[in-house]
Amino acid sequence: MSVYLDYQAAKPVDERVLKAMLPYFNEIYANPESLHHEGDLATEALEKAREKVASFINAPDPESIIFTSGATESNNLALIGSALRNKKKGNHVIISEIEHISILNIAKYLERQGFKISRIPVDQYGIIKLEKLERLITDETILISIAGASNEVGSLQPVKEISEIAKEKGVLFHSDVVALESSIPIDVQEIPYDFLSLSSNDIYGPRGMGALYLKKGQRVNPIIIGGGQERGIRSGSHDMAGVVGFGTASVIMKREIHEEAHRLKGYRDELIKGVLESIPKSYLNGHPVKRLPHNAHFRFDYIEGESLLLGLKDKKIAVATGSACSSKTLEPSHTLIAMGLLHEEAHGSLVITLGRFTKKSDIDKLLHELPEVVKRLRILSPLTPPELLEYYKVVNK
Amino acid sequence: MSVYLDYQAAKPVDERVLKAMLPYFNEIYANPESLHHEGDLATEALEKAREKVASFINAPDPESIIFTSGATESNNLALIGSALRNKKKGNHVIISEIEHISILNIAKYLERQGFKISRIPVDQYGIIKLEKLERLITDETILISIAGASNEVGSLQPVKEISEIAKEKGVLFHSDVVALESSIPIDVQEIPYDFLSLSSNDIYGPRGMGALYLKKGQRVNPIIIGGGQERGIRSGSHDMAGVVGFGTASVIMKREIHEEAHRLKGYRDELIKGVLESIPKSYLNGHPVKRLPHNAHFRFDYIEGESLLLGLKDKKIAVATGSACSSKTLEPSHTLIAMGLLHEEAHGSLVITLGRFTKKSDIDKLLHELPEVVKRLRILSPLTPPELLEYYKVVNK
Numbered sequence: 001m002s003v004y005l006d007y008q009a010a011k012p013v014d015e016r017v018l019k020a021m022l023p024y025f026n027e028i029y030a031n032p033e034s035l036h037h038e039g040d041l042a043t044e045a046l047e048k049a050r051e052k053v054a055s056f057i058n059a060p061d062p063e064s065i066i067f068t069s070g071a072t073e074s075n076n077l078a079l080i081g082s083a084l085r086n087k088k089k090g091n092h093v094i095i096s097e098i099e100h101i102s103i104l105n106i107a108k109y110l111e112r113q114g115f116k117i118s119r120i121p122v123d124q125y126g127i128i129k130l131e132k133l134e135r136l137i138t139d140e141t142i143l144i145s146i147a148g149a150s151n152e153v154g155s156l157q158p159v160k161e162i163s164e165i166a167k168e169k170g171v172l173f174h175s176d177v178v179a180l181e182s183s184i185p186i187d188v189q190e191i192p193y194d195f196l197s198l199s200s201n202d203i204y205g206p207r208g209m210g211a212l213y214l215k216k217g218q219r220v221n222p223i224i225i226g227g228g229q230e231r232g233i234r235s236g237s238h239d240m241a242g243v244v245g246f247g248t249a250s251v252i253m254k255r256e257i258h259e260e261a262h263r264l265k266g267y268r269d270e271l272i273k274g275v276l277e278s279i280p281k282s283y284l285n286g287h288p289v290k291r292l293p294h295n296a297h298f299r300f301d302y303i304e305g306e307s308l309l310l311g312l313k314d315k316k317i318a319v320a321t322g323s324a325c326s327s328k329t330l331e332p333s334h335t336l337i338a339m340g341l342l343h344e345e346a347h348g349s350l351v352i353t354l355g356r357f358t359k360k361s362d363i364d365k366l367l368h369e370l371p372e373v374v375k376r377l378r379i380l381s382p383l384t385p386p387e388l389l390e391y392y393k394v395v396n397k
Numbered sequence: 398m399s400v401y402l403d404y405q406a407a408k409p410v411d412e413r414v415l416k417a418m419l420p421y422f423n424e425i426y427a428n429p430e431s432l433h434h435e436g437d438l439a440t441e442a443l444e445k446a447r448e449k450v451a452s453f454i455n456a457p458d459p460e461s462i463i464f465t466s467g468a469t470e471s472n473n474l475a476l477i478g479s480a481l482r483n484k485k486k487g488n489h490v491i492i493s494e495i496e497h498i499s500i501l502n503i504a505k506y507l508e509r510q511g512f513k514i515s516r517i518p519v520d521q522y523g524i525i526k527l528e529k530l531e532r533l534i535t536d537e538t539i540l541i542s543i544a545g546a547s548n549e550v551g552s553l554q555p556v557k558e559i560s561e562i563a564k565e566k567g568v569l570f571h572s573d574v575v576a577l578e579s580s581i582p583i584d585v586q587e588i589p590y591d592f593l594s595l596s597s598n599d600i601y602g603p604r605g606m607g608a609l610y611l612k613k614g615q616r617v618n619p620i621i622i623g624g625g626q627e628r629g630i631r632s633g634s635h636d637m638a639g640v641v642g643f644g645t646a647s648v649i650m651k652r653e654i655h656e657e658a659h660r661l662k663g664y665r666d667e668l669i670k671g672v673l674e675s676i677p678k679s680y681l682n683g684h685p686v687k688r689l690p691h692n693a694h695f696r697f698d699y700i701e702g703e704s705l706l707l708g709l710k711d712k713k714i715a716v717a718t719g720s721a722c723s724s725k726t727l728e729p730s731h732t733l734i735a736m737g738l739l740h741e742e743a744h745g746s747l748v749i750t751l752g753r754f755t756k757k758s759d760i761d762k763l764l765h766e767l768p769e770v771v772k773r774l775r776i777l778s779p780l781t782p783p784e785l786l787e788y789y790k791v792v793n794k
Contacts, residue, residue, distance in 0.1 A: 002434070002435070004427075004435060006428075006435070009427065009428040009430065009431045009436075009634075010426055010431070010439075010637075012422065012423035012424075012426045013423050013426065018419075018422050018423065022415075025409065025415050025603070026410050026412065027409075029407055029408070029409040029410070030403065030407050030715065031403075031407035033406065035703070035706055035707075035710075035717075035718070036706065036710050036714075036715035037399065037710050037713070037715060038399070038401060038715045039403075039406075042407075069467075069470070069621075069636075070633045070634060071633075072621060072622075072623040072632050072633035072634070073466070073621050073633060076620075076622055076623070100623075101624050101625075102622065102623030102632060102633075105623055105624075105625070105632070106622050106623070109622050206422070206636070206638065207634060207635065207638065208605045208636025209636075223473075224469060224470050225469075225499065225502045226469040226472065226473070226497075226498060226499030226502055227469065227502075235469050235499060235502070236466065236467045236468075236469035236499075237406075237407065237467060237469070237598070237604060238604065238605075239467075239603070239604035239605025240407075240604060241603065241604065242604065309432055313432075313433050313434055316434070318427065318431070318433035318434060318435045318436070319433065320432075320433075321432070
């Protein structure tokens with residue numbers, strides 16, 4: 001039996017979600033724009049799904065949910081759409097050094113369009129320095145975009161404080177909350193986000209589906225133009241099965257998030273304790289407490305994350321190294337470098353993300369196999385110091 | 398039993414396609430970017446689907462297929478992406494007067510960005526005037542975008558001739574072929590398109606899924622920026638079930654298109670003959686022969702398309718009026734106006750589109766109900782002339 005511990009990269013669709021989606025492939029399949037009875041049924045399903053997603057983040061107005069093809073598109077719409085819309089007010093956008101690659105690349109795009117981008121540094125735990133944020137804001141600042149949690153090291157950002165600073169300074173605040181959707185409740189009435197990027201798959205809904213939350217009164221320029229669906233903000237015929245699945249996933253996640261997060265936190269802590277105790281020269285990256293309940297991010301001296309990943313692949317355990325979205329590049333993680341790690345340290349990292357279908361036995365299997373894989377790689381590594389090799393010899397007996 | 402004759406607006410997903418998709422929701426669900434075994438399986442499925450879509454349009458190189466969230470996004474990518482990429486070569490783009498609303502609105506966007514847009518007029522059948530195209534091309538022209546068939550009136554455009562003119566003049570040629578995908582084979586080796594917009598749902602695949610065909614060597618600027626998926630042209634995690642469904646739908650459509658088109662053409666001709674014979678003052682819009690095998694577009698004097706649609710809705714028959722994508726606006730169809738119809742004529746139109754699951758009995762039912770609905774509305778209409786009312790009285794006996 002294989003063990004999947006890469007929930008941050010992709011999640012299975014919950015059976016209950018899939019069941020709710022099925023009629024929308026070939027029973028209720030009309031275009032909600034159509035005026036006939038079948039179109040009415042589609043419109044009804046679309047608006048019910050919108051209410052469910054709105055309720056998931058406690059948004060009072062379902063209209064604040066704009067369906068998109070996923071969080072990457074939502075990030076584009078939030079950053080490019082609001083920067084272009086507000087360019088007369090200013091040309092300065094603030095992000096952090098450890099944003100998801102989609103935000104980093106959008107920021108580079110905006111720079112080429114003449115916007116000025118500031119990147120807030122983070123501390124050793126990957127948490128942004130709030131006092132730097134305050135100092136970076138100028139009269140030209142129109143937008144702050146900081147993810148609620150690092151999708152890599154799992155550190156939680158002080159979004160409440162960021163939102164207060166943004167509000168006080170009259171700057172818009174966007175947050176990509178994809179990494180925390182499945183384990184930390186989101187409440188737009190408690191934290192006054194202007195824009196949120198949401199992903200359906202990250203709450204066990206279908207892929208190719210996401211949303212942008214737009215606070216009432218906020219607008220963005222569209223980036224996909226056409227028939228004027230989604231209040232003209234996102235054109236294109238609706239993926240009915242997709243929106244229905246996203247809606248259903250929202251209801252389930254909202255109901256189960258506390259219990260699920262609690263369970264995963266237990267597994268995570270067991271995993272962290274087990275790894276740090278059983279493997280010498282192993283370290284936890286990111287904050288020990290202010291971190292996602294489902295994320296454990298380790299670093300091991302003298303070996304490479306890629307080799308570790310392949311070693312675990314042989315044992316039928318799926319994990320990640322570096323950022324989930326760019327694991328095919330061999331660049332060290334920009335997040336770990338921003339946290340002050342050396343290149344060689346960043347290269348020796350392993351990201352383990354748990355999810356709804358993670359079992360205690362998955363953690364046990366990883367704790368059983370990982371020390372052996374690390375040991376084998378270290379014995380082969382020219383970097384391993386003699387005393388550690390000696391240690392392994394002794395322990396082996 | 399209700400009758401669905403609005404296939405241009407939305408199609409059900411073929412059972413065989415859905416069956417192929419199912420394992421990709423919660424069995425093979427990893428991110429193809431991931432390096433573990435599950436990621437390898439996803440990559441394999443992704444590339445197989447790409448080959449299938451490429452084969453559907455006879456593209457020799459699977460890499461020429463860029464997966465998107467649908468045809469609207471593909472249109473944006475083709476027009477905005479290539480206009481921005483080629484703006485140093487020129488600032489002139491040619492479309493037709495009867496393009497899909499997504500192309501029309503993208504063209505308006507490009508105008509606001511400083512591009513010059515020409516709109517080729519069409520003849521009374523909705524077919525573009527080729528000689529006008531030749532005259533419109535200048536040294537500044539970078540792109541021609543003309544749909545292979547009108548999604549409204551079903552008229553087929555002379556794409557072969559357009560492609561030859563474009564090639565001779567060194568201008569790029571994009572075509573939105575969504576309206577004809579399900580009934581006319583597409584061959585990019587026979588017609589040298591530079592870009593094609595494809596839709597998955599229009600060949601009975603899942604919604605929220607499409608592709609842009611990019612001829613080898615052509616590039617476009619991305620409009621959704623992020624992790625660099627799809628050769629950096631379209632970022633965002635892949636919708637695995639979606640791409641697999643699109644691939645499967647491509648294989649089935651390629652195999653069955655001739656037989657299916659032949660069958661639908663038979664139904665269509667029966668429908669046209671039946672309507673024109675049984676309903677006085679009824680007309681076929683679009684070309685009698687050069688039209689989509691699955692499209693019949695009628696106009697009826699003295700009544701409104703919306704009333705007709707609602708009358709048929711009462712009889713459980715789903716049809717469309719005006720353009721499928723903007724039926725909720727009350728504007729007369731831009732296509733019919735471009736074809737020279739008066740506003741009141743354009744308002745009295747009805748679009749019937751057939752598809753894979755249309756049965757002979759559906760046509761019979763429409764032919765049975767439509768004359769009665771038209772008659773009832775005409776008797777109520779103040780525009781109906783006395784001699785027609787007299788005719789109905791006589792016929793009624």
